[in-house]
Amino acid sequence: MKLIIDGKAFNAYPGDSILDVARREGIAIPTLCYHEAFGGQGSCRLCTVEVTAGGRSRLVASCTYPVSEGIEVKTSTPAVEKIRRNIIMVLYKRASGSVLMQKLYREYGCSENSLGEKQEERCIVCRLCVLACEKMGTSAISTVMRGIDKRVGTPYDQAATACIGCAACAHICPTGAIEVLDSGNIRTIWNKNFNLINCERCGQPFATREEIDYVSRRSGIEDAELCFCEECRRKKLVGKMQGFSPC
Amino acid sequence: MSEQECEENIEGFRRIIYGFPGEKRYIIAIMHELSRCYRYLPRAALELTAEYVGVPFSQVYSMATFYRAFSLQPRGRVNFKVCDGTTCHIKGSNILLDEIYKNLGIGPGETTADREFSLETVNCIGACAIAPALLVNERVYPRVNAAALKEIIKEYRGGGDNDHHE
Numbered sequence: 512m513k514l515i516i517d518g519k520a521f522n523a524y525p526g527d528s529i530l531d532v533a534r535r536e537g538i539a540i541p542t543l544c545y546h547e548a549f550g551g552q553g554s555c556r557l558c559t560v561e562v563t564a565g566g567r568s569r570l571v572a573s574c575t576y577p578v579s580e581g582i583e584v585k586t587s588t589p590a591v592e593k594i595r596r597n598i599i600m601v602l603y604k605r606a607s608g609s610v611l612m613q614k615l616y617r618e619y620g621c622s623e624n625s626l627g628e629k630q631e632e633r634c635i636v637c638r639l640c641v642l643a644c645e646k647m648g649t650s651a652i653s654t655v656m657r658g659i660d661k662r663v664g665t666p667y668d669q670a671a672t673a674c675i676g677c678a679a680c681a682h683i684c685p686t687g688a689i690e691v692l693d694s695g696n697i698r699t700i701w702n703k704n705f706n707l708i709n710c711e712r713c714g715q716p717f718a719t720r721e722e723i724d725y726v727s728r729r730s731g732i733e734d735a736e737l738c739f740c741e742e743c744r745r746k747k748l749v750g751k752m753q754g755f756s757p758c
Numbered sequence: 759m760s761e762q763e764c765e766e767n768i769e770g771f772r773r774i775i776y777g778f779p780g781e782k783r784y785i786i787a788i789m790h791e792l793s794r795c796y797r798y799l800p801r802a803a804l805e806l807t808a809e810y811v812g813v814p815f816s817q818v819y820s821m822a823t824f825y826r827a828f829s830l831q832p833r834g835r836v837n838f839k840v841c842d843g844t845t846c847h848i849k850g851s852n853i854l855l856d857e858i859y860k861n862l863g864i865g866p867g868e869t870t871a872d873r874e875f876s877l878e879t880v881n882c883i884g885a886c887a888i889a890p891a892l893l894v895n896e897r898v899y900p901r902v903n904a905a906a907l908k909e910i911i912k913e914y915r916g917g918g919d920n921d922h923h924e
C-alpha cells in the first residue's frame with residue numbers, strides 16, 4: 512500500500528507502524544522511548560504526528576499507529592510542534608538532571624514556567640531498561656508504583672537475585688539515568704556488587720561471571736569462548752579468517 | 759476461615775497459593791486472597807506466587823505496588839479509610855486525619871505497633887451526601903466529626919469489631 516508522508520507517497524506494508532515507514536525512508540521523527548529491538552511502546556509520545564483519515568485529522572504516536580490505506584501523515588505542523596515542545600518541557604521538568612533532556616529543552620525552545628524541576632532525577636520512565644532486562648531474560652527490574660510516583664527499581668529496592676550485572680539497562684537508557692560503577696574489578700549496579708572477570712587476551716575487566724555463565728547457558732557457547740572482551744573477540748575472529756584461503 | 763489456614767508462614771502461603779491454578783492470570787486473585795488473610799502481601803508469599811505462576815518476581819512486585827488495594831505493609835485489624843474526595847476534603851477530612859493521629863499516632867499509610875489500627879486515605883467512596891465519610895473495615899460512618907471519631911475508636915479498641923451493628 513501507499514502511505515503519504517508530508518505530501519510524498521511511500522511504500523508501506525501491513526504491520527508497519529508509521530514510524531517504521533518513516534525510518535525506512537529516512538524521514539526524521541524524533542523519539543525517546545523507541546528502540547528497534549523492541550518496537551514502539553508509545554510511552555514518551557515524542558514521535559507524535561498528525562494523521563488525516565476520512566477527512567478528520569488527529570495527533571497520534573507514530574511508533575504504535577499501524578499504517579492503513581488512505582491515511583495521510585504530516586510530521587511537522589504547528590500542532591505537532593507545540594505538543595512535542597510540551598512533552599520535552601514536561602519530561603525535562605521531571606528529569607532535569609539529564610544532560611540529554613537539558614539539551615532538548617534548549618533545542619526545542621521551551622518557555623519558562625513555574626513547574627518545579629527535579630534536579631537530581633534523570634529518569635523519564637520510558638521503560639527501555641525494563642524491556643532490555645526482560646529481553647536479556649532475567650527481568651530483575653520493573654516499574655514500581657504508579658502515576659507520579661512511578662519509577663524503575665528492583666523488588667523492595669534491594670539487590671535483586673535475578674540481576675546478572677550485564678548493565679544492558681544502563682546501556683540502553685537514553686538519559687543516562689542508571690548508575691553503573693566499575694571500579695577495579697568490582698561492578699556496582701542496582702545496589703548489587705559483581706566481580707568483573709578479565710579478558711584472557713588483553714587482561715581488561717569486561718564482564719561479570721554471572722553474565723558469562725548466563726550467556727553460555729542460553730546460547731550453548733562454551734564458557735572458554737566467551738572469556739574475551741569485545742575487541743579481542745573481533746581480533747581473534749579476524750585471525751581465524753586469515754587462515755582461510757579464498758575458493 | 760480457620761486460624762490455621764491463615765498462619766503467616768510458608769505452609770500458610772502454600773495453602774492459599776496452591777489453591778489457584780498456576781497461571782499468570784490468577785496473580786491478582788491470589789493477591790486478593792493473601793490480602794484477605796494477612797491484611798497485607800508478605801514478601802515470601804509474593805515470591806512463592808511468582809515462582810508458582812512462572813512470572814519474574816519483579817513483575818509480581820510491580821503489580822503489587824501498582825494497585826492501591828494491595829499493601830506491602832501489614833494493615834491493622836481495624837483499617838480506617840478516610841475519604842479524601844473533593845466533598846469530604848471540603849467538609850473536613852483533614853480533621854478526621856488529625857484526630858486519628860492524635861488518638862492513635864498514625865498517619866495515612868501507617869499501622870499502629872500492635873497491628874490493631876491502620877489508616878489510609880481513599881480518593882472518593884461515592885458517598886458525598888454524607889461527607890465527611892469514614893470507612894472502618896467495610897462499614898461506612900456518615901458525617902463524622904472529631905467527637906464521633908473518638909467514640910468510633912473507643913468502640914473498636916480492645917478487640918471490638920462492632921458486629922452488633924451489622
